[in-house]
Amino acid sequence: MSSVIRGLGYVVVDSADLDAWESFATDIFGMAVSERTDDLLRLRIDDKCYRIEIRKADTDGVNTIGWEVAGAAQLEEVAARLEALGYAVKREDPKIAYAERLVSGLIAFDDPDGTRVEVFWGFKEDKSVFVSPTGARFVTGSGGMGHIFQLVTDDKAFEKLYFDGLGFKFSDYIDFGPVAATFTHCNPRHHSMAFAAVPGVPAGLGHIMLEVDDIDVVGRAYHKVFEEKKAPLAMTLGRHSNDDMISFYTRTPSGFQIEFGTGGLLIDDSEWLPPRFDVPSFWGHVRVNPAEADVLDT
Ligand SMILES: [Fe+2]
Numbered sequence: 001m002s003s004v005i006r007g008l009g010y011v012v013v014d015s016a017d018l019d020a021w022e023s024f025a026t027d028i029f030g031m032a033v034s035e036r037t038d039d040l041l042r043l044r045i046d047d048k049c050y051r052i053e054i055r056k057a058d059t060d061g062v063n064t065i066g067w068e069v070a071g072a073a074q075l076e077e078v079a080a081r082l083e084a085l086g087y088a089v090k091r092e093d094p095k096i097a098y099a100e101r102l103v104s105g106l107i108a109f110d111d112p113d114g115t116r117v118e119v120f121w122g123f124k125e126d127k128s129v130f131v132s133p134t135g136a137r138f139v140t141g142s143g144g145m146g147h148i149f150q151l152v153t154d155d156k157a158f159e160k161l162y163f164d165g166l167g168f169k170f171s172d173y174i175d176f177g178p179v180a181a182t183f184t185h186c187n188p189r190h191h192s193m194a195f196a197a198v199p200g201v202p203a204g205l206g207h208i209m210l211e212v213d214d215i216d217v218v219g220r221a222y223h224k225v226f227e228e229k230k231a232p233l234a235m236t237l238g239r240h241s242n243d244d245m246i247s248f249y250t251r252t253p254s255g256f257q258i259e260f261g262t263g264g265l266l267i268d269d270s271e272w273l274p275p276r277f278d279v280p281s282f283w284g285h286v287r288v289n290p291a292e293a294d295v296l297d298t
Helices: 018-028 072-084 094-101 155-165 215-226
Strands: 007-015 032-036 040-044 052-056 061-068 103-110 116-123 147-151 169-176 179-185 193-196 204-212 233-240 246-251 257-262 281-284
Touching: 007 018, 007 116, 007 147, 018 032, 018 040, 018 052, 018 215, 061 204, 072 103, 072 116, 072 155, 094 103, 094 116, 155 179, 155 193, 215 233, 215 246, 215 257
Parallel strands: 007 052, 061 116, 147 193, 204 257
Antiparallel strands: 007 061, 032 040, 040 052, 103 116, 147 204, 169 179, 179 193, 233 246, 233 281, 246 257
16 A cells, blocks of 8 residues: 655755765666756666756755655645645746756645755656666666655654545664654655654755665675775675665765665565664665764665
């Protein structure tokens, strides 16, 4: 059984350095460039025209998160649910939605921390076959492009938004001392959205997770980061407790992190009983810089 939201569709990132992003995304992770201008870099990982869009800006960070629904009726259903919760929802002109995002319909609102969230349907596919420069095969499809982990100021407000507004389901909690991170799903992927309110840590997107189907693709990417130092390693290779993902974390040119992994758990809602964990990982995932408190991850 799926939620009205079907998966993470795209992420839009602001960055001052598109060249750094291009080599980071293609050389380490095997994403493919689908569009590149002086002001724009679009990255493919599957049949969709892009999944990550980097826009030239003076600041660095995630600008927009895009969630996919099945059609116009579901888009309006989400809009009504959000408005019932008090969110100001902008219904975008379909022509603008297609011109700017390559989608057929789109609504937008700001989450409780002010991050722009879009909900859309009808995502344009690229007529050419996706060819990864590293031979990576990304796990997307019914699980969406991956998951995100967001540091928030009020986790109860985000539970209200994601459960009541967007129809996500609870996956489980991981306790990090006094802080419980909440993991939620909207398709079989164990979580598409996770969040935690950590005192003293500013709100913002912690990481985006991309999954591939081969541990050797993860290992070769890890070698480029760990051995060849092509990007800053944030957490070493490890296996997460709740979604079983074997992954590592590296810092993007925009400051937030990418988790790159394989073997993520799938949830069957008809038999799922949420567990609870007091560790994020069974082994590994050692934080390279212990002072970084922004990586309560899985
Ligand atoms: Fe993660």
